[in-house]
Amino acid sequence: MTYVDKxxxxxxxxxxxxxxxxxxxALSLELRAAASTVVIPTIRTVAADLAARADxxxxxxxxxxxxxxxxxxxxxxxxxxxxxxxxxxxVSPERIEVAADIEVEDxxxxxxxxTFGWRVLECLADDVRAxxxxxxxxxxxxFCITVAKDAATAxxx
Amino acid sequence: MTPSVSSVGTEHNEYAHLxxxxxxxxxxxxxxxxxxxxxxxxxxGYLPVAEHIARRFAGRGEPIEDLVQVATVGLINAIDRxxxxxxxxxxxxxxxxxxxxxxxxxxxxxxSTRVPxxxxxxHIAIRGTLAELSQQLGRAPRPSEIADRxxxxxxxxxxxxxxxxxxxxxxxxxxxGSGDGKATLGEFIGGLDNELALxxxxxxxxxxLAELAPREQKIIELRFFRQLTQTQIAEQVGIxxxxxxxxxxxxxxxxxxxxxxxx
Numbered sequence: 403m404t405y406v407d408k409x410x411x412x413x414x415x416x417x418x419x420x421x422x423x424x425x426x427x428a429l430s431l432e433l434r435a436a437a438s439t440v441v442i443p444t445i446r447t448v449a450a451d452l453a454a455r456a457d458x459x460x461x462x463x464x465x466x467x468x469x470x471x472x473x474x475x476x477x478x479x480x481x482x483x484x485x486x487x488x489x490x491x492x493v494s495p496e497r498i499e500v501a502a503d504i505e506v507e508d509x510x511x512x513x514x515x516x517t518f519g520w521r522v523l524e525c526l527a528d529d530v531r532a533x534x535x536x537x538x539x540x541x542x543x544x545f546c547i548t549v550a551k552d553a554a555t556a557x558x559x
Numbered sequence: 560m561t562p563s564v565s566s567v568g569t570e571h572n573e574y575a576h577l578x579x580x581x582x583x584x585x586x587x588x589x590x591x592x593x594x595x596x597x598x599x600x601x602x603x604g605y606l607p608v609a610e611h612i613a614r615r616f617a618g619r620g621e622p623i624e625d626l627v628q629v630a631t632v633g634l635i636n637a638i639d640r641x642x643x644x645x646x647x648x649x650x651x652x653x654x655x656x657x658x659x660x661x662x663x664x665x666x667x668x669x670x671s672t673r674v675p676x677x678x679x680x681x682h683i684a685i686r687g688t689l690a691e692l693s694q695q696l697g698r699a700p701r702p703s704e705i706a707d708r709x710x711x712x713x714x715x716x717x718x719x720x721x722x723x724x725x726x727x728x729x730x731x732x733x734x735x736g737s738g739d740g741k742a743t744l745g746e747f748i749g750g751l752d753n754e755l756a757l758x759x760x761x762x763x764x765x766x767x768l769a770e771l772a773p774r775e776q777k778i779i780e781l782r783f784f785r786q787l788t789q790t791q792i793a794e795q796v797g798i799x800x801x802x803x804x805x806x807x808x809x810x811x812x813x814x815x816x817x818x819x820x821x822x
Contacts, residue, residue, distance in 0.1 A: 447721075454702050454717045460689070461699035461788045463720075464804045468811070475815070518764045519815060525783045 428494040435489075437481035437504055445489050446471040449500065452493050458553050466551045469526035470500055472519060473547045477504040480512045482542055497528075501548040509534040509543035528552045574649075577604045582643045601638050602631070605653070609634040612657045616665070626661060633660030681719035684709055689800060699790040699800060767817050775810045782807060 433448060435441040449470040453463040470489075477487060485505035492499040506512045514520070515532055524530050527549035535544040577600075584597045609630035617623050637653035688708045692700035702720065706713040768776055778796060781787045782803075789807070793800040 451717070451721070454720060457701045457703045457713070459699040459701045460720075460800065461790050464789060468808060472811075518818065522783055522811065525786055 428492065430490060430492045432488065432490040435487050437478050437485040437487045439475065439478055441487065442471060442474045442478070445474055445487075449491065449498075452491055453498055453551070456493050456495055456498060456553065458498070458551070462551055462553065465526040466498060466500075466549075469523055469530075469549050469551065470502075472523050472526070473500070473502055473549060476513060476519060476523075477502055477545065477547060480504070480506055480545060482507045485542075495553065497550055497552050499548065499550045501546060503535060503544045503546035505537075505542040506534075506545045507542070509536070509545060512545050513547075523547075523549065526551075574605065574608075577601060578643075578649070580604075581638075581641065581649060584638070585641065585643050598638065602635055605634055605638065605649075606631065608650075608653065609657055612654065612661060616661050621665070626664070629661050629664040630657050633657035636660065678719060678722035681711075681715065682722045685716060685719045686799075686801065693790045693793075693800065698788065764814070764818065767814055770817075771810060771813075775806060778803060778806050779810055779814075 431448070431452070433445055435445070446467045450463050450467040453466045458466070474487065474489065481487070482505045487502065487504050489500065489502040492501075512534075513532060520530075529548075529550040531548045533546050533548075535546050537543045580597055580601055584594065584601060587594045587597070610627055612633075613623065613626035613630040616626050633656050634653065637649075637656040640656070641649055641652050643649070685705055688705055689700065692704055692708060696704070700708075702713050702716045706716045709716070768779065771779070774796065778792055781792045781795065782789070787795070789800045789803045793803045796803070798806075
């Protein structure tokens, strides 16, 4: 797995204490790996860790972990041979966005959004989208799923 | 009395007298007054089997009395569920059922991977705050709130939570079928139908949901069709949020696996 450190270092300018995030500091992090179910546990653990450090409540942390698990599994299932799974996290104190994409052979409707799996994803996250990304010349098309999880969206009883 | 290994294996003549009782028990109607007496006879008759299996898990940090109790629950499940069709043997059904129950207990109460003592204690401390904090807040607590309660740095709480992932890591051989749910099925099947009509794979999903134990069904329904949070479900079902999380993950994995198998 390649680990692409985007702006992680910039958040260290103010040296967040105790490995947690400063309010107002957004950071992004990207993971790339060969499309395989083997890497999914690592990716979902990263997701949960980011949510915990952003001080999301435990339900939200767990929801995000499951959502990332599901969306990665969906993408790996439709991956073209030799595809790379990219997973980009953008974290702010209010919201974590995850955009994951993968190379596909046929970008037209590679994945139905009328399935139980999709339903689960919609329940776990606050905003779920799927889209095809046309590839540049000489590159394959990609299919992208984005999910966003808001901090403290738990409805009060 | 400690049965020898062979008593649980192929040679189990000392249990031969129970075989006809077992057949009778399976034949009786659910509400037959004779059933209860037979059931008790069977349970006490086969009890050494449960004790034997429990003892094989001794020395792993759980008191033997607890293990025997758990194994006995497994035995009772086995007795209730066994269908004595011709040629089938109770032991080949009961032993995995009882073993499964004990393994499940270890997964719920034990640590499946080696976690440093400090983290283990930390995780236990964190778990101890969850119910009370959830109650006060009306939602699951944040790491910072747990840290405040325990007087610890947030980073340590995060570490402790991660240790919890090792603690509740699950395994594929988890027995999902033997849920001890108290919810009744009829309560929520109607609710499912409307929502499911929207979903393409309902034809596949519906029978799969029906195969789940009532408690697993209930939890899936509350989470994905009624949109309750894990903490709210925990309250309704009467188990911990961590347990809800574990059940959700396992049940989803099972559903998705089975759904893929039936495409």
